Every structure is written in C-alpha cells, then in structure tokens.
Amino acid sequence: MAEFAYDIRDLKFILNEWLDMEEVFGLDKFKDNYGMDDVDFILNEVYKLAKEVVSPINKEGDHIGVKFDRGKVEVPPEYVKAYRFLQENGWGSANESLGSETIMPLTLYRAYNEMLIAASPALMSYIKLTTGAANLIYRFGTDRDREMFVENMLNGNWSGTMCLTEPNAGSDVGDAATRAYPTGDPGIYKIKGTKMFITGGEVDLSENIIHMVLARPEGGAPGSKGLGLYIVPKVWVNEDGSLGEPNDVTCIGVEHKMGLRASATAMLSFGENDNCRGILVGSQPDGEGASKGLAMMFHMMNESRIGTGHNALAQMAAAYYYAARYASERIQGRPFTNPKEGRVPIIKHEDVKRMLIEMKAQVEAIRAMIFKGFYYLDIAEHGGDREKSARCQGLAEILTPLIKTYSSETAWQMIGQAIQVYGGVGYTEEYPVSQYARDVKILSIWEGTSFIHAMDLVGRKMRMKGGASFSHWLEDRREFIEKNKNREGFGIEINNMEKAYNCVLEIRDLYASFYGSMAEKARLIPLYAPRVLICCAQLFAAESILEQALVATEKINAIDPGHHDYAYYSGKIAAARYFVNNILPNVYMQAQVIKSADKSALECPEEAFLVS
Amino acid sequence: MAEFAYDIRDLKFILNEWLDMEEVFGLDKFKDNYGMDDVDFILNEVYKLAKEVVSPINKEGDHIGVKFDRGKVEVPPEYVKAYRFLQENGWGSANESLGSETIMPLTLYRAYNEMLIAASPALMSYIKLTTGAANLIYRFGTDRDREMFVENMLNGNWSGTMCLTEPNAGSDVGDAATRAYPTGDPGIYKIKGTKMFITGGEVDLSENIIHMVLARPEGGAPGSKGLGLYIVPKVWVNEDGSLGEPNDVTCIGVEHKMGLRASATAMLSFGENDNCRGILVGSQPDGEGASKGLAMMFHMMNESRIGTGHNALAQMAAAYYYAARYASERIQGRPFTNPKEGRVPIIKHEDVKRMLIEMKAQVEAIRAMIFKGFYYLDIAEHGGDREKSARCQGLAEILTPLIKTYSSETAWQMIGQAIQVYGGVGYTEEYPVSQYARDVKILSIWEGTSFIHAMDLVGRKMRMKGGASFSHWLEDRREFIEKNKNREGFGIEINNMEKAYNCVLEIRDLYASFYGSMAEKARLIPLYAPRVLICCAQLFAAESILEQALVATEKINAIDPGHHDYAYYSGKIAAARYFVNNILPNVYMQAQVIKSADKSALECPEEAFLVS
The missing domain is CATH 1.10.540.10 (Acyl-CoA dehydrogenase/oxidase, N-terminal domain)
Structure with missing residues (x-):
C-alpha cells in the first residue's frame, strides 16, 4: 500500500x-x-x-x-x-x-x-x-472541578466522553430518560440511565474516563430545557486527586460498525447498582425546572460541528491524494486523442482527470470554507474588537450548518469517486480508499444529522437577530462580487458567482414568505431546507476557493513556470474555475426546484412507502 | 433485524x-x-x-x-x-x-x-x-461442447465463470497477456496466464467450474481483436462426460473486499505446470491474426450490463424498503407544524418523507427504465417482425450504458441516504443497510466502468448507423411528449419533460459539432461524456415512470380510496411527479455546463494533483 x-x-x-x-x-x-x-x-x-x-x-x-x-x-x-x-x-x-x-x-x-x-x-x-x-x-x-479533572485529561492520563444519546432519544435529545437524584452531599447526584453511541465510552487508553452526562434532575422540566449536565468519572476521584472506587458505570456492549472500527462506540449503563455518582456542572433547576445542561453542551457545538465537517474533509482529501497518486502510477489504456500511442498512466485520461479535479475542487473549496469558519471562531472568541467579534460569531454560526452538512454529504460522494479512480482494486481492503468510505459515513449523522442542520439554517441562522446576521453574510458575498467584477481573466467565474448569489437572495426571500404564510406554507420549510443549505454552502465554498485563486494568480504572475510552486498555483486556479463553472451551477437548478414548490413528497401516502 | x-x-x-x-x-x-x-x-x-x-x-x-x-x-x-x-x-x-x-x-x-x-x-x-x-x-x-457442458451448468452440478481481467489488463482488456498454445489435439490448446477478479473463480458450490477464458493464440494479433475464447474446466471432462484429472488451474488467492464478501473473487493461475487444457470456441485466428473471442463475450454483454444495472437497482430498492419500514416504526421528534403534539414515527417528518420519496422515485424510475430494456431485448432476440426486432435491438443498445451506469452510480447515493434515514443505527452492522452500501459499490466498476459506458454512449451508440438508432430513440421521446401534451393534471410534468428533451437534443448536436472539429474539440468528447449519459438516463427514466403514472391515473380513477391498490397507485403518481419535478431539472443544469465547455480539468497540470 x-x-x-x-x-x-x-x-x-x-x-x-x-x-x-x-x-x-x-x-x-x-x-x-x-x-x-x-x-x-x-x-x-x-x-x-x-x-x-x-x-x-x-x-x-x-x-x-x-x-x-x-x-x-x-x-x-x-x-x-x-x-x-x-x-x-x-x-x-x-x-x-x-x-x-x-x-x-x-x-x-x-x-x-x-x-x-x-x-x-x-x-x-x-x-x-x-x-x-x-x-x-x-x-x-x-x-x-478544573483542578481535579482538566489537567489529567489534557496530558493523556485520562480520556473523556460526551453522553447525550439514549436508545429512545437520538436526534430528539430532549426526550432523554437518564435521571439525577440528589444525595446528602451538595453538588453530588446519583445518576441512573442508559446512554448509547458513546465514542470512547469504554476503552483501555488510559486509567480513567471522564463522562459528561446529560440527565434530568428531580424537578427538572420535561424536554431539553430540563436537562442538567454532570461529570461522571468511570473511577471516582478522591479529594486528594487519587483514584478511588469504580463508579458504577457499566459498559454493556459496543457497536459493530461499518467503519471507524477502532473507535469504541459504547453503550453505557449508569447506576446499575444505584451507586453511580455525578458532579453537577452549573446550577440546579430554576423555579420552572429549567437547567442549562444542553445549552452548555451546545456552547461547545459550533466548534465540534465545524470539526465534524473538517473530519469529513480530512478523510475525503486523504482518499483523493491516494487516488491521484495511484492514477499517476497505474498504466492502462491509450489516449483518446491518439489511440495509437503507447499505454499511459490513467491520469492522462480525460475522465480520470475530471474525477480528480472534481475531488480537488471540492476538497480545496470545502477546506477554504472551513478555515474561514475557524478564523471567525478565533476572532469571535479571542478578538479585542467587540463589534467585530460579534459579527464573526454570527458568521461562524451561519457557516456551522453549511460546513457540517455539505462536507459530510460530499465526502461520501467523493470517496466513492476515489474508489472509482482505483477501479476494481479500490473495492478491496488492500488499498486505503474503501476504509475511508466506511469511516466517513457516520459524519452526516453524528453531531446533528444533515436535516437538523438544514433546519438550523432556515429556522434559526437565517432568522436570528431579525435576519441581520444572515444579511451580513450576504453582504460579504455581494462585496466580493462587486470588488472583483472587472478582475481580468475571471469574467465568466464572477458572472457565475453573481447568478448563484441572486439565486440565494431569491431563496432567502421565498423562505421569508413561507414564514409569512405559515398556514399554507409551513411544510415547505422543512421540505426544501436541505436544498437551501446546499445552495448557501456551494456559494460560500465557491467564493472561498475563488478568493484563493485570485491570490494564486498574483503569485503565479511573479514566478517562472519552472518555479517549484508553479504547479500548485495553477492547480489552485484550475480547481477554482472548475468549482465555479462545473459545480456551482447546481445552485441555479436547486433554486428553480425550490421555487417550483412541488409537494409530491408530502402528497405521497405513507402506506405507499411500505411493503410487506 | x-x-x-x-x-x-x-x-x-x-x-x-x-x-x-x-x-x-x-x-x-x-x-x-x-x-x-x-x-x-x-x-x-x-x-x-x-x-x-x-x-x-x-x-x-x-x-x-x-x-x-x-x-x-x-x-x-x-x-x-x-x-x-x-x-x-x-x-x-x-x-x-x-x-x-x-x-x-x-x-x-x-x-x-x-x-x-x-x-x-x-x-x-x-x-x-x-x-x-x-x-x-x-x-x-x-x-x-453444449452436450458436455451446458446441461451440467444449468442443473447446478457445475458452476461457471468469465475470465477477462488480468493484473495488467483491466478496462483495457485488449492488453491481456494470457496465451493459448496449440497441442497435437485439434481444438485443444494449452492455456498459460493469470486472471484476476474472477467471480466464483474458485468455490466449493459444485464439483466442477467451467471457466470461459480470453487468451491470445499463437499468431494472434495484438490488442483485443487477437483474443480467442476457450472453455477451461477446472476438472477435465472425459469423452464420456465423467470427470477426469484436475486441469492445472490454481487459485492463488481471493480478494478481501469492502462488500460482496460471500462472493469469492479469485485470482487464478492457468497452466502453472504447463498442463492446463482449453477448448477453443469459434474459429482459429484469420490471416490477420484476428479472433472473435472478445466479440463473443461482448455479444452477451448487453444483457449482463443491463443486468449489472439491475443488480444495483435491486440493492438500492431493498435498502429503501428497509429504511421506509424503519421510518414507520421509529418514534422520534415532534411534527414541525405542531411541535406540541406527541412524538411521532419519523416517517411523519417532512425531510424523512423527502428522502423516502427520492429513493422511491429513483428506484421506480430506474426499474421502469430497466424493464423497458429487457422488453426490447426480448423482442430483439425472439421477435418475429425483423424490422421491429432490429429497432428494439438498437434501442436496447442505447439503453445499455444508461442503465448500467446511472443505476450503479445512483445506488451508492441512495443507499447512503437509506443509512441516513436510519440514523446512527444504520451505521451499525446490526441493521441491513450498511451491507448494501458495501455490496453495491463494485457495480459502477465491473462490466465496464462508468466512463467506459459514457464513451460507449457518445462514441458508439449515438453514432451507430449514422446516428439513426439514436434518432429513433429521440423520436420515441418526442412522441411521448406530443401524445401527452394535453393530458389533464400533468401539464407541469410534460413541460419539464419537453425542456429536458430539448436539452438532450442540443447536447446531441453539440457532440456532433465536436466530432466535426476534432482538432480543437476532441478532448471535450470524453470530458463531458459522463454528463451526457446522466442527461439521457434521467430523461428516459423520467419518461418511463411518468408513463407508468399515466396508467396509474387511469386505474385510480376507477377505484375508491378504500381500495387496497389505492395507496400503490397514488404513490406511483407522486413518485413520478417527484422525479420529473425534483430530479429531472438536473438535466437543464448539466446541459448548461456541457455547453459552457469549461476546460479547467484539462488545463490543470498533472503535478497539481500529486502530493508527497
């Protein structure tokens, strides 16, 4: 290999x-x-x-x-x-x-x-x-808490987990049934319940595992607002920091998964013997039974949702690099334009090049989009200028669902294409790409499914602050187009960007009108949300890689074709053009479909989906 | 499960x-x-x-x-x-x-x-x-040969294989290095060479395996035209039909594959001890060293290529049926339009319904397209009216690449979506859908990769008989549109069909112009061929399911809503509308991209794809 x-x-x-x-x-x-x-x-x-x-x-x-x-x-x-x-x-x-x-x-x-x-x-x-x-x-x-746990988690002595999902509460985490009961010890609760799909929930990496568990305290309201957050160590940590007794957390089993097979996905039972203790994080339920457990978890979620999109990106990129190198080494067939010539590496075939540039364009555009997101988060979290930080926070929040979903959904397609470049051997486990296909599929599900993010976009992000954040986001796109309208050599690309931008504007206004007539239009909101997300993501990804290509154009004009960076810069320009001219036009079609507001999905009777 | x-x-x-x-x-x-x-x-x-x-x-x-x-x-x-x-x-x-x-x-x-x-x-x-x-x-x-082999293969006593691929000859089967040497016995040759990716190449299903092997005889021309076809039994069959000596066919190993793991994919060595005998099928090489081995194999290929598309369809359909039933049983979340209502089966959620109808529409449209292909083959092979048979043969040949490629490529996406409907559990091997994803991926590769079929379409099928067959095919589409132009209740759909049809016409003419100016345009032919294939496939699939929906409309008008077939017929109509209004618009976008003739894929330097 x-x-x-x-x-x-x-x-x-x-x-x-x-x-x-x-x-x-x-x-x-x-x-x-x-x-x-x-x-x-x-x-x-x-x-x-x-x-x-x-x-x-x-x-x-x-x-x-x-x-x-x-x-x-x-x-x-x-x-x-x-x-x-x-x-x-x-x-x-x-x-x-x-x-x-x-x-x-x-x-x-x-x-x-x-x-x-x-x-x-x-x-x-x-x-x-x-x-x-x-x-x-x-x-x-x-x-x-910090003193007792954080350092040992950062230095590798202990590992950590997040425990949200339960057998009957997945996407709908608010239905969690795990409970927390007070003990005589203030701040310490007895935890009882079952959590599943816990990454690293039980594993022999280190001497202790610190579980962060969502559970409903006594007096907690129903639904997500009633959930509290608890630190539940696998082994109890004594006052002096030494390890004490096992804390009644039992691993019932691990999932047999399609991929990520070295990542232990555990089902955990807390308090089988009524002896599982957790430390409350944050305050007790207020007068209305509300705790801030889920809000605390979600506070970390922007980063980890962008992180999930980034994870998908890393995997599709790796598969692409393997496929490209294989294509440059594997000799097969003759050039279409000159079939009498000798056999050539398959990278010489137009279609293999097309598959490679499609992967390259998606990888580099998505990577650019993601790093814009990380940049916004850096400024939002640590910036000195409050106004700018707030604006960056808003922009990061808009990008979060786009990145999480577009990257994880695209990765499945692109890694499928990497297998295709390899041909038959790509389907074998001797070569690395099939493992990436298996490993990556979970990423469109965990940290919120693709649909949850589509709804986050159209239901929350497009509307937050009265739509101001989304307007800022759109203004930035408009500004990019205006600024580069007369940019030499990129007329076609900027024109395509503008068409796509106008599509997104139309979609935004259409969605506003849905909210304006909920009686008739409510069900169109979730129905077309995933398409809206794709349009916004492709517009932003296209701009990000095109912006990079403009930088690359300046750089390449200053060097000779023999320069070691020449291929990199021209590849960046070609990939950006490919994305804008071959992938982005999807937005026009999606906009048309959204506007057509076809309701056949809703009209189909449920029984028509079921066979026996 | x-x-x-x-x-x-x-x-x-x-x-x-x-x-x-x-x-x-x-x-x-x-x-x-x-x-x-x-x-x-x-x-x-x-x-x-x-x-x-x-x-x-x-x-x-x-x-x-x-x-x-x-x-x-x-x-x-x-x-x-x-x-x-x-x-x-x-x-x-x-x-x-x-x-x-x-x-x-x-x-x-x-x-x-x-x-x-x-x-x-x-x-x-x-x-x-x-x-x-x-x-x-x-x-x-x-x-x-028939007497000695066929009956025992049909009744389960023996199994059979097709041996084309070699370690250095996959898509380019003409580069096969396996040789056939004459023996003293006329019609019997010694076979020597290595074949790989042989489904059932070695397996304990039966007492003998009959390999159909492509090999180059002495005096055979280079390339595919020099290949002959040989019957190579694993165990030699005596004159009286009894089993004789083992025939020097050695299984060197089996592939460890991503899926289809119970299907043995073998590497076979023929004649390691110079003692492998094969029976020539057809005649010896002619004066120019040409044999008809590959032509004979390809004669069977229309059926087996449509069969490969059919295989993909069966798998995506099975995954869809599992996902739909799971969605009707899995309780999670509350309706978007009425969040205060109780929890509902996820099939009630608009996005789950959208995913299901997308699968249903693809499955039923592709199935309709495939069965049209089988119908054409039945008439072509066994019809009494020569002219009609010839026309059906031409239509089947056009459909072959569309079915093989569109079905196998779509299956990967749709089974990915079936996993998405399941959520986290779909990623585990306890549920059936992840296995279908793993099993199905090979189908876009074997029996000719997607690209080979795209080139078959634009290079051969669109041009055969001076373009007459493809014109017949287009006439049939035109006729469907004309005939149904005033069909009540389907105005939007027929309008969309006509737009897509016009796109395909434009593409056909554009491709004719490429062939007319090969000096500049040659490389665009392979570059955009896969998009041309998608357009033709989606147009035909849309028409096929819409034609079914018209039948269903007549049927449903004659029954009560309480009739046991009511849901089936209304589901068919909804699925057809979904396909035509939500999937088919992709053709407009593809046509636009093809016409733009962007060359960034070709312009990207090869080194830009390679990292080290």
Missing part, C-alpha cells in the same frame, strides 16, 4: 498566504506564544508524525477493531501508544483547550490536526472527545 | 399493467410455455423463496465471508445449499439460458430474479456467472 501523503502545501497556503493570520497571532491570547514563524515548523513536524506514528496504525485498527469482553473494551495496543504519544507530547487536546497555557488559534491547531485525522480518523476521535469534555469542565465547572 | 421485504406489487404492475407482455408471451419462443397467468404465481413463489431461503443467509455470508486455504475456497455451507436449491429447482440459470427448453422472457425472469438479488447479491453472483458462461457455450460452442 502506498505511503500516507497529504497536501501540506495547501495548509501552508491557507495560513501563510491567504487568511490574515497576522491578525490572529496578534490577539492577546496568542501573541506571546505563537507567530507566523511557527506555522511551517509545526506543520512539518506533524506531517512527519502523521506519516510515521499515526497512519501506520490505521489499517490495522480497522482490521482488528475493538474487542469487548465482560464490560471491558480493548483497542489495538498501537492505539494506546499513539494516543498517549500525541497527548503527552503536546500534539493533542492541550492545544485546543481553553484551560491550557499553550492553547493555539483554531486556525493553526486545526491545520495540523487535519493531517492527523486523515492519517487515522478512529484514533483522533478519542482525542477530539477528550478535548470536548475537558473544555466543558473548564468553561462551566468550578475551580475545584 | 427486520424481515426482508420487497415491492412485489411494483413488479406485478410492470408485467400485468404496463409493459405489453401479451406481445412478449405471444412470441413463438415462449407461447407454449408461459402466459399472463403465470406472472403472479411465479412472483409469489419466488418472493417466498427470497424471504425464506435466500435472505436469511445474506448477513451471515457477509460476516463469515469466503475462506481461502491452500488453493481451496469455502463459502458458508448455507450458500452451497441455497445455490443448489435454486439451480436444481428451476429458479436459476435454466430460465435465462438459451439452451434451455424452459427459457423465460427476460422480462419475466428478471422480475423474479430481482427479488433474489435483493435478498442476497453475493449468492446470485454465482448464478449469474454460471448463466453467462453456459450461454456463451450454447451460442458459440459446438454441439459436442
């Missing part, structure tokens, strides 16, 4: 040549620790780790999977080593942790993290969840 | 209410053996077999897979039983065999066969290959 390889050049372009990283590194939070000088060094170091430490365990992990035996879960031993290596050496949770001295800008952290995810998505799921749990405690816990 | 279920009602509709099966059953070949009366009986019987005999082994087969040990391959024992059961009881190869008294019309055979494929794609691959090999011998072999 070919060695793992990744487009570190594109990551360097994003940080060194495209985003305003001077601004980010200049923020108070980062300026003493990081600067432009660190970018290449960090990326180079991690690329080595991705190749030498992480990617070698990926296939084996898929092959062996996790082993469940009497409540215990084992991952392949190489996973334990790699997990601890990354956490202990400062390449893991600490860099994304609010509680860490060395927290990096998301833009920087995520650039190197992308290569590690691509090298082993299953391994990195453990680190991601640990980061998330630690950040929850850091942000909402007491000083004592 | 839910029991296997299938839409037998739609299959009955196709044969009893839509296609002119009176005409087919009236053909000389069939009229003494089959009639309209048999349709329901046969479909009902096989549906029982699919549920009771075939589907129960499907998951286990995936789980256990095939076992390779020292040259021998074992399938799970239930596969041996099921294979023999179907073949011995007349539900297998015999009904599709030219050499069988009881050959059925493809329309009838394939209708019941679809349920068996859906129940276990891996099992049915063995039967399909055996049929193909037997039909090759029947059509091109001598009387002696």
Whole structure:
C-alpha cells in the first residue's frame, strides 16, 4: 500500500498566504506564544508524525477493531501508544483547550490536526472527545472541578466522553430518560440511565474516563430545557486527586460498525447498582425546572460541528491524494486523442482527470470554507474588537450548518469517486480508499444529522437577530462580487458567482414568505431546507476557493513556470474555475426546484412507502 | 433485524399493467410455455423463496465471508445449499439460458430474479456467472461442447465463470497477456496466464467450474481483436462426460473486499505446470491474426450490463424498503407544524418523507427504465417482425450504458441516504443497510466502468448507423411528449419533460459539432461524456415512470380510496411527479455546463494533483 501523503502545501497556503493570520497571532491570547514563524515548523513536524506514528496504525485498527469482553473494551495496543504519544507530547487536546497555557488559534491547531485525522480518523476521535469534555469542565465547572479533572485529561492520563444519546432519544435529545437524584452531599447526584453511541465510552487508553452526562434532575422540566449536565468519572476521584472506587458505570456492549472500527462506540449503563455518582456542572433547576445542561453542551457545538465537517474533509482529501497518486502510477489504456500511442498512466485520461479535479475542487473549496469558519471562531472568541467579534460569531454560526452538512454529504460522494479512480482494486481492503468510505459515513449523522442542520439554517441562522446576521453574510458575498467584477481573466467565474448569489437572495426571500404564510406554507420549510443549505454552502465554498485563486494568480504572475510552486498555483486556479463553472451551477437548478414548490413528497401516502 | 421485504406489487404492475407482455408471451419462443397467468404465481413463489431461503443467509455470508486455504475456497455451507436449491429447482440459470427448453422472457425472469438479488447479491453472483458462461457455450460452442457442458451448468452440478481481467489488463482488456498454445489435439490448446477478479473463480458450490477464458493464440494479433475464447474446466471432462484429472488451474488467492464478501473473487493461475487444457470456441485466428473471442463475450454483454444495472437497482430498492419500514416504526421528534403534539414515527417528518420519496422515485424510475430494456431485448432476440426486432435491438443498445451506469452510480447515493434515514443505527452492522452500501459499490466498476459506458454512449451508440438508432430513440421521446401534451393534471410534468428533451437534443448536436472539429474539440468528447449519459438516463427514466403514472391515473380513477391498490397507485403518481419535478431539472443544469465547455480539468497540470 502506498505511503500516507497529504497536501501540506495547501495548509501552508491557507495560513501563510491567504487568511490574515497576522491578525490572529496578534490577539492577546496568542501573541506571546505563537507567530507566523511557527506555522511551517509545526506543520512539518506533524506531517512527519502523521506519516510515521499515526497512519501506520490505521489499517490495522480497522482490521482488528475493538474487542469487548465482560464490560471491558480493548483497542489495538498501537492505539494506546499513539494516543498517549500525541497527548503527552503536546500534539493533542492541550492545544485546543481553553484551560491550557499553550492553547493555539483554531486556525493553526486545526491545520495540523487535519493531517492527523486523515492519517487515522478512529484514533483522533478519542482525542477530539477528550478535548470536548475537558473544555466543558473548564468553561462551566468550578475551580475545584478544573483542578481535579482538566489537567489529567489534557496530558493523556485520562480520556473523556460526551453522553447525550439514549436508545429512545437520538436526534430528539430532549426526550432523554437518564435521571439525577440528589444525595446528602451538595453538588453530588446519583445518576441512573442508559446512554448509547458513546465514542470512547469504554476503552483501555488510559486509567480513567471522564463522562459528561446529560440527565434530568428531580424537578427538572420535561424536554431539553430540563436537562442538567454532570461529570461522571468511570473511577471516582478522591479529594486528594487519587483514584478511588469504580463508579458504577457499566459498559454493556459496543457497536459493530461499518467503519471507524477502532473507535469504541459504547453503550453505557449508569447506576446499575444505584451507586453511580455525578458532579453537577452549573446550577440546579430554576423555579420552572429549567437547567442549562444542553445549552452548555451546545456552547461547545459550533466548534465540534465545524470539526465534524473538517473530519469529513480530512478523510475525503486523504482518499483523493491516494487516488491521484495511484492514477499517476497505474498504466492502462491509450489516449483518446491518439489511440495509437503507447499505454499511459490513467491520469492522462480525460475522465480520470475530471474525477480528480472534481475531488480537488471540492476538497480545496470545502477546506477554504472551513478555515474561514475557524478564523471567525478565533476572532469571535479571542478578538479585542467587540463589534467585530460579534459579527464573526454570527458568521461562524451561519457557516456551522453549511460546513457540517455539505462536507459530510460530499465526502461520501467523493470517496466513492476515489474508489472509482482505483477501479476494481479500490473495492478491496488492500488499498486505503474503501476504509475511508466506511469511516466517513457516520459524519452526516453524528453531531446533528444533515436535516437538523438544514433546519438550523432556515429556522434559526437565517432568522436570528431579525435576519441581520444572515444579511451580513450576504453582504460579504455581494462585496466580493462587486470588488472583483472587472478582475481580468475571471469574467465568466464572477458572472457565475453573481447568478448563484441572486439565486440565494431569491431563496432567502421565498423562505421569508413561507414564514409569512405559515398556514399554507409551513411544510415547505422543512421540505426544501436541505436544498437551501446546499445552495448557501456551494456559494460560500465557491467564493472561498475563488478568493484563493485570485491570490494564486498574483503569485503565479511573479514566478517562472519552472518555479517549484508553479504547479500548485495553477492547480489552485484550475480547481477554482472548475468549482465555479462545473459545480456551482447546481445552485441555479436547486433554486428553480425550490421555487417550483412541488409537494409530491408530502402528497405521497405513507402506506405507499411500505411493503410487506 | 427486520424481515426482508420487497415491492412485489411494483413488479406485478410492470408485467400485468404496463409493459405489453401479451406481445412478449405471444412470441413463438415462449407461447407454449408461459402466459399472463403465470406472472403472479411465479412472483409469489419466488418472493417466498427470497424471504425464506435466500435472505436469511445474506448477513451471515457477509460476516463469515469466503475462506481461502491452500488453493481451496469455502463459502458458508448455507450458500452451497441455497445455490443448489435454486439451480436444481428451476429458479436459476435454466430460465435465462438459451439452451434451455424452459427459457423465460427476460422480462419475466428478471422480475423474479430481482427479488433474489435483493435478498442476497453475493449468492446470485454465482448464478449469474454460471448463466453467462453456459450461454456463451450454447451460442458459440459446438454441439459436442453444449452436450458436455451446458446441461451440467444449468442443473447446478457445475458452476461457471468469465475470465477477462488480468493484473495488467483491466478496462483495457485488449492488453491481456494470457496465451493459448496449440497441442497435437485439434481444438485443444494449452492455456498459460493469470486472471484476476474472477467471480466464483474458485468455490466449493459444485464439483466442477467451467471457466470461459480470453487468451491470445499463437499468431494472434495484438490488442483485443487477437483474443480467442476457450472453455477451461477446472476438472477435465472425459469423452464420456465423467470427470477426469484436475486441469492445472490454481487459485492463488481471493480478494478481501469492502462488500460482496460471500462472493469469492479469485485470482487464478492457468497452466502453472504447463498442463492446463482449453477448448477453443469459434474459429482459429484469420490471416490477420484476428479472433472473435472478445466479440463473443461482448455479444452477451448487453444483457449482463443491463443486468449489472439491475443488480444495483435491486440493492438500492431493498435498502429503501428497509429504511421506509424503519421510518414507520421509529418514534422520534415532534411534527414541525405542531411541535406540541406527541412524538411521532419519523416517517411523519417532512425531510424523512423527502428522502423516502427520492429513493422511491429513483428506484421506480430506474426499474421502469430497466424493464423497458429487457422488453426490447426480448423482442430483439425472439421477435418475429425483423424490422421491429432490429429497432428494439438498437434501442436496447442505447439503453445499455444508461442503465448500467446511472443505476450503479445512483445506488451508492441512495443507499447512503437509506443509512441516513436510519440514523446512527444504520451505521451499525446490526441493521441491513450498511451491507448494501458495501455490496453495491463494485457495480459502477465491473462490466465496464462508468466512463467506459459514457464513451460507449457518445462514441458508439449515438453514432451507430449514422446516428439513426439514436434518432429513433429521440423520436420515441418526442412522441411521448406530443401524445401527452394535453393530458389533464400533468401539464407541469410534460413541460419539464419537453425542456429536458430539448436539452438532450442540443447536447446531441453539440457532440456532433465536436466530432466535426476534432482538432480543437476532441478532448471535450470524453470530458463531458459522463454528463451526457446522466442527461439521457434521467430523461428516459423520467419518461418511463411518468408513463407508468399515466396508467396509474387511469386505474385510480376507477377505484375508491378504500381500495387496497389505492395507496400503490397514488404513490406511483407522486413518485413520478417527484422525479420529473425534483430530479429531472438536473438535466437543464448539466446541459448548461456541457455547453459552457469549461476546460479547467484539462488545463490543470498533472503535478497539481500529486502530493508527497
């Protein structure tokens, strides 16, 4: 099997040549620790780790999977080593942790993290969840909670999980049935219930696992507003920080999944023996039975939802790089334009090139979109200018559903295409692409399904602050078009951008009219929401890669064709043109379909879907 | 796990209410053996077999897979039983065999066969290959060959394979390096070479395996025209029909595949000990070194390529039926239009309904398109009216690439959507849909990749007989539109059909202009071929399901809403409208992109795809 390889050049372009990283590194939070000088060094170091430490365990992990035996879960031993290596050496949770001295800008952290995810998505799921749990405690816990838990989670001693889903409460988390009962000890509750689909819920990576559990306290209101948040360690942590008794958390089993097979997805029973203790995070239910458990969890969600889209991006990118290299080595067939010529590497065939540039365009456009999102989050979280931070926060919130859904849905198609480039061997497990297809599929489901995000867009993000945030977002698009209207050599592209922009405007107004006549139009809102999301995502992705292409055009004009960066810049320009001229026109069609408001989906009787 | 279920009602509709099966059953070949009366009986019987005999082994087969040990391959024992059961009881190869008294019309055979494929794609691959090999011998072999091989293949005693691909010759089969050397015995050759990706190449289903092998005889020209065809039994068959010595065919290994894991995909070495004998089919090389081996194989290919599309359809249909039933049982969330109402089955949610009708529309439109193809093949092969048969042959040839490619590519997307309907549990192997996703992916690759079929369409099918066949095909589309222009209640749909039809006309003319200026335009031909194929396929699929909906409209007008067929007919009408109004508009966008003739894919330097 070919060695793992990744487009570190594109990551360097994003940080060194495209985003305003001077601004980010200049923020108070980062300026003493990081600067432009660190970018290449960090990326180079991690690329080595991705190749030498992480990617070698990926296939084996898929092959062996996790082993469940009497409540215990084992991952392949190489996973334990790699997990601890990354956490202990400062390449893991600490860099994304609010509680860490060395927290990096998301833009920087995520650039190197992308290569590690691509090298082993299953391994990195453990680190991601640990980061998330630690950040929850850091942000909402007491000083004592931080002291007792956070450091041990960041340094690899302990891992962490998020426990939301239950057998009867998935997308509808508000129906969770897990309960929290008061004890004599204030702040300490007895937890009782079952959680499922818990990534890393039981695993032998470390000596303890810190579960962040949503549960309903006594007196808690029904629905999501009544849920509280609890820290539930697998092994109780004594006052002095030492490990105490097991905390009555039982792993009932693990899922046998299509992919991510080295990532343990556990079903957990809390309090089977009425002896599971949890530490309340935040306050007790108010007079109306409301707790802020879910709100606290959701506070972390922008980042982890963009992170899920980023995870999908990393996987489709890795599959694309493997496929492209295979295409340059695999000899098969003769050129269409000259069939008498000798056999050629398949990359010479027009259709293989088309498949490759489609993957390249999607990968680079989605990556650009995602890093805009991380940039907005960096400014929103750590920026000094309050107005700008608020605006960036709004923009990040709009991008979140676009990134999460468009990236995860596109990844399934693009990795399918990577298999197609390989041909028959791509379908075998000897080559790496089929594993990516299997690994990636969950990402359109977890952290909120694609539909949940489509509704988040049309129901919340387009309407929040009376529609002001979405108007800002649209203004930015308009401004890009105006600014580049006379840009030489990109007339066709800007014209296509403008058409797509006008489609999105029309859709926004159409949706406003739906809300204006709910009696007749209400059901059209969810029905067409996924198409609205695709339109917004493709418009933004197209602009992002086109903006990069404009930078690349300036750069390429200053160098010779023999320059080592020449191919990179011309590839960027070609990929941007491909996206704008071949993918973006989908928006025109989607707009037409949305406007037609066909109701056949709603009119079809339910029984017509069912066979027996 | 839910029991296997299938839409037998739609299959009955196709044969009893839509296609002119009176005409087919009236053909000389069939009229003494089959009639309209048999349709329901046969479909009902096989549906029982699919549920009771075939589907129960499907998951286990995936789980256990095939076992390779020292040259021998074992399938799970239930596969041996099921294979023999179907073949011995007349539900297998015999009904599709030219050499069988009881050959059925493809329309009838394939209708019941679809349920068996859906129940276990891996099992049915063995039967399909055996049929193909037997039909090759029947059509091109001598009387002696037929006598020695065909009967034993049809009755389940022996199985069969097709051996085309080699490690260095896949899509480019003309580069095959396997050789055939003359022996003292006329008609008998020594075979030497390696074949890979051979479905059923080694397997313990029966006492012998008859390989149909492409090899180059001495004096054979280079390229595909020099390849001859040879019958190579795994165990030599003596003059008296008894089994003789092993025939020096060695299984080197089996592929570890993403799916179809109970289907043995073997690598075979022929003549490792210089002792592998093959029987020449057809004549020796002519004066120019040409043999007709590949032409003979390709003669069977229309059917098996449509069959591959049909295989994909069966799998996506099965995944859809599972997903729809799950959606009707899984309680989660509250209605968007009435959030205070209680929790509802997820089929009540607009987006779930949208996903289901998208699958339903694709499934039923593609099925309709495929059965038109089988109908054309029945008339072409067995019709009495020569002119009509020739026309049907031309139409079937045009449909072949559309069906093979559109169905297999769409299946990957639709089964991904079936997983999405299930949510998290769809990603686990406890539920059936992830296996279909894994099983189906190979179908866009085998029997010619999607691109090969796109080129077959634009390079051969659109141009054969000076473009006359494609003009016939277009005339039929035009006629459908004209005939239904004033059809009450379908004005929007016919209007959309006409727009799409005009797009395809434009594309046809554009492609003619490419051929007229090859010096500049040659590379656009392969570059946009896959989009041309999608446009033609969606136009034809839309028409096929809309034609069904017109029949359903007449039927539904004659029954009460309480009638047991009411839901079926209204579902058909809704699905047709959905396809025409929500899926078909893709053709307008594709046409626009094709006409734009953007060359960024070609302009991107190859090095820009490669990372290291």
